[in-house]
Amino acid sequence: MSNTPENLRYTRSHEWVLDNNDGTATIGISDHAQELLGDMVYIETPELDRVVEAGEECAVVESVKAASDVYAPLSGTIIGANEKLADAPELVNEDPYGEGWMFKIQFSDAGQIAALLNASAYADVENED
Amino acid sequence: MLKHTPLYDEHVTAGAKLVDFSGWEMPLHYGSQLDEHHTVRQAAGVFDVSHMTVLDVKGTAARRWLQGLVANDVAKLTATGKALYTCMLTEDGGVIDDLIIYYMTDDWYRVVLNAGTHDKDMAWLVRHAEGNEDIKLLERPELAMLAVQGPHALDAIGSILSPELAERVKGLAPFQACEGDGMFIGRTGYTGEDGVEVILPGDAAACLWRDLLAAGVRPIGLGARDTLRLEAGMALYGSDMDESTTPLESGLGWTVTWQPEDRDFIGRKALQQQKQQGITRRMIGLLLEDRGVLRSHMKVRSADGGTGEICSGSFSPTLGRSIALARVPANVKAGDQCEVEIRGRWLAARAVKYPFVRNGESCIDL
Numbered sequence: 351m352s353n354t355p356e357n358l359r360y361t362r363s364h365e366w367v368l369d370n371n372d373g374t375a376t377i378g379i380s381d382h383a384q385e386l387l388g389d390m391v392y393i394e395t396p397e398l399d400r401v402v403e404a405g406e407e408c409a410v411v412e413s414v415k416a417a418s419d420v421y422a423p424l425s426g427t428i429i430g431a432n433e434k435l436a437d438a439p440e441l442v443n444e445d446p447y448g449e450g451w452m453f454k455i456q457f458s459d460a461g462q463i464a465a466l467l468n469a470s471a472y473a474d475v476e477n478e479d
Numbered sequence: 480m481l482k483h484t485p486l487y488d489e490h491v492t493a494g495a496k497l498v499d500f501s502g503w504e505m506p507l508h509y510g511s512q513l514d515e516h517h518t519v520r521q522a523a524g525v526f527d528v529s530h531m532t533v534l535d536v537k538g539t540a541a542r543r544w545l546q547g548l549v550a551n552d553v554a555k556l557t558a559t560g561k562a563l564y565t566c567m568l569t570e571d572g573g574v575i576d577d578l579i580i581y582y583m584t585d586d587w588y589r590v591v592l593n594a595g596t597h598d599k600d601m602a603w604l605v606r607h608a609e610g611n612e613d614i615k616l617l618e619r620p621e622l623a624m625l626a627v628q629g630p631h632a633l634d635a636i637g638s639i640l641s642p643e644l645a646e647r648v649k650g651l652a653p654f655q656a657c658e659g660d661g662m663f664i665g666r667t668g669y670t671g672e673d674g675v676e677v678i679l680p681g682d683a684a685a686c687l688w689r690d691l692l693a694a695g696v697r698p699i700g701l702g703a704r705d706t707l708r709l710e711a712g713m714a715l716y717g718s719d720m721d722e723s724t725t726p727l728e729s730g731l732g733w734t735v736t737w738q739p740e741d742r743d744f745i746g747r748k749a750l751q752q753q754k755q756q757g758i759t760r761r762m763i764g765l766l767l768e769d770r771g772v773l774r775s776h777m778k779v780r781s782a783d784g785g786t787g788e789i790c791s792g793s794f795s796p797t798l799g800r801s802i803a804l805a806r807v808p809a810n811v812k813a814g815d816q817c818e819v820e821i822r823g824r825w826l827a828a829r830a831v832k833y834p835f836v837r838n839g840e841s842c843i844d845l
Contacts, residue, residue, distance in 0.1 A: 388496075388702065389513040391794035392772050392801075410822070412772040414512045414702060414794060417822075436770075440513075 352382035352476060355447055359463055360472035361423045366447060369463050370454075375424055378451040379411060379442065382476045387413040390439035395431035396453050402428060404462055409452055411442065420452060424462045430454035484529035485623045485681035489688050493698045500701060501595035503530040508700035515703035516796040519670050520839045523629035524699035525691045530594040533619040533678060534604070537587050540613035545580065545588055547744050548607060550726060552736040556582035560656035562665060565734050566726045567603070568746025572753060573722035574729065576600050577714065579667065581656055589663075589678075591624075593716050607745075623684035627696060628674035628707075630839060635694045636664075636675060639687070648675060662687075669704065671711025671837050709791050709802065712764065712833030718775055719762070719790040719804055727753055728806060730762030730833075758809050760787065764833035765803040765817065766843060769826035773803035778820040779828070781811045789819065797836045798845060804833065 354360070359367040364383035368376040384390070392412040402408050402422035409420035431453045435441060442450035457463070467475065481504035490497060495506035506527065508515060518524045536545060545553045551565030562581045566574045576596045581589040592600045601618070608614045627636050637645035644659040648666075651657060656665030663678040679687060692698065705715070712730075714720055720729035727735070727750060735750060736742075767773050773792030780786055787807030795802045803819075811817065813832045818825040831843045 388508065389511055391513075391796075392770065394771075412794070414706065414796075415507075417772065417774065 352380065352385060353447070354380065354382070354469045354473050354476070356469045358447065359423075359466035359468065360475070361421065361466060362475055363421050365420060365423045367423045367463060367466055374429060374454055374456050375463065376451050376454050377423060378446055379420060380472070381446045382479070384443050384446045384450070386479065387411060387418060388415045389413055390442045393435040393439045393442065393452070395433075395435060396428045398428055398431065400428045402426065402455070411439075422455065423466060424455050424457040425459060426455040426457035428453055429456045482530070484527055485684045486527045486529060486625075486688055489685055490527065490698070493692075495698070495700065498701075500530065501597075503594060505530060506698070506700040508702045509698050512700065512702035512706070513796050515697065515699040516706050518697045519629045519672055519699055519703065519707055520797055520836070521630065523627065523631040523635045523674075523696045524703070525688065525696045526626040526628070526699050526701075526704055527623075527688075528626050528676070529623040529681070529684065531624055532592040532594060532597045532600065533622050533624065534590045534592060534601075535583075535587060535617040535619060536590055537615045537617060538613045539586050540611060541586050541588050544608065544611065544614050546742055548604075549578070549580070550735045550744055550746060550750070552742060553580055553582065553588065555736070556580070558655075559583060560658070560665070562654045562656060562667060564654075566720070566731060567600070568726070568744070568750070569722055570745060570749065572725040572727075572746040572749035574716070574720040574724060574726060574731075575603055575722060577716050577720070577731075581665065595717060621681050622678050623681040624676060624678050625684065625687060625691075626668055626670075626674065626676045627691060628668045628670040628672045628699075630673060632672070632674035632696070635691060635696045636677075638694050639690045651675075669711070669713055670707040671713070671834060672707075673838065706793050706796055709793050709804065710795050710797055710834065710836035712804070712835060714804070715791055724806070725750060725753055727758050728760050728762065730804070760806050761809045761811070762790070762804055763807050763811055763813070764831040764835060764843070765789070765792075765805050765819065765828045766831050766835075766845070767801040767803075767819065767826065767828045769828075771801060771821045771826055773801045773819060773821075773828070777803075779805050779807055780818045780820075780825065781808055782816055783810070785811065787811070795835060797839070798841055798843075800845060802835050803828075
């Protein structure tokens with residue numbers, strides 16, 4: 351059974367979102383997603399200052415198996431990316447909610463966070479896979 | 480309903496992530512594909528390859544029939560247990576499947592074919608044996624097959640076998656098999672490491688599996704099998720060659736035996752014509768110089784603008800870089816700079832000779 355922390359919000363496309371309570375959010379992929387994808391071998395994080403719309407492709411995770419897009423869960427501006435992932439993509443497997451975070455967004459609409467899935471709703475999505 | 484090998488319960492016990500592989504429920508990995516890959520390069524691993532087709536070709540015409548059916552010449556095999564690798568071709572020279580053929584006796588050859596091509600292979604073989612009283616085709620679905628691979632593989636299996644059989648196994652040359660303790664053991668594999676492939680009755684497979692695990696051998700899934708064989712530069716049917724490509728265009732020219740000239744195997748005329756005219760595309764290794772991962776079907780561009788395509792591509796766990804087998808214009812040679820299109824960007828790659836890795840060591844300059 352995958353780990354689905356209660357303090358995070360989730361998307362149907364398996365990103366997690368941590369509201370930093372300062373107008374920014376930290377984003378990564380869920381434990382369930384990393385488990386489905388398998389060992390990570392390459393991660394492409396978004397460029398800083400890029401303006402993204404919610405639902406837009408903005409990062410790529412490549413596992414031994416396949417390449418998968420990661421989508422921006424919120425509209426806003428990219429203000430940070432996890433540089434460690436360039437040399438240590440396995441952090442996404444080992445610690446998906448911590449060291450394996452992928453990027454930070456300064457979001458434009460706090461309402462978008464409230465509309466994301468909570469942990470129990472996301473657990474139902476996991477069960478559909 | 481997916482088919483199960485005799486080792487299915489062992490896979491579940493070992494915590495396998497199971498996937499549908501050509502209608503078989505098979506282990507993709509048992510936790511980490513990368514760890515499994517390194518285990519085979521550095522120690523020893525065991526793969527369940529019981530889904531592959533084992534077919535016994537028997538009868539007084541067996542040799543002559545196989546000589547007409549495959550591009551390598553089974554007449555080279557004269558000692559019991561000796562094997563060769565070959566392609567079975569269409570009249571056009573396209574590859575129907577790649578296979579290993581063991582010589583058992585003058586009127587008995589054992590053929591190992593891919594699981595994914597089972598139905599079309601059998602249809603082709605049955606059609607060509609039809610009306611020939613001196614050929615009998617006998618599928619052996621009751622047999623299981625385990626591949627034990629890695630630098631410690633021979634020691635590990637040797638610790639399980641009777642001392643006498645263990646000695647014989649250690650003395651086997653590559654592509655040579657022997658029989659004993661109810662097992663057929665060949666010094667073959669699909670990883671670029673030393674090791675054996677063991678064919679044995681399905682009901683004895685779980686016992687051998689457990690003995691191997693107890694001897695320190697780790698279970699390895701089909702995921703690592705693919706990255707291991709790619710590093711070893713070994714072709715995968717369906718990715719690197721199929722009925723639309725000939726062995727000459729697939730880096731498998733070495734498996735075609737041209738002499739004697741009067742051996743008329745299916746596809747020979749087409750191959751001979753292609754050889755005389757010169758091939759226009761060939762297989763080459765690629766090493767990605769930029770960051771990213773090469774995948775099958777990505778477009779390749781050579782320095783002079785020629786175009787090709789990646790057949791098999793992946794991350795190479797041993798090299799820590801991305802590698803591929805690609806079919807490119809025939810003028811591309813090792814050392815040439817190429818470009819590969821990854822998500823709309825053209826990234827730098829270098830053409831290299833493969834294998835990329837043999838016996839745990841890199842064979843290319845990074």
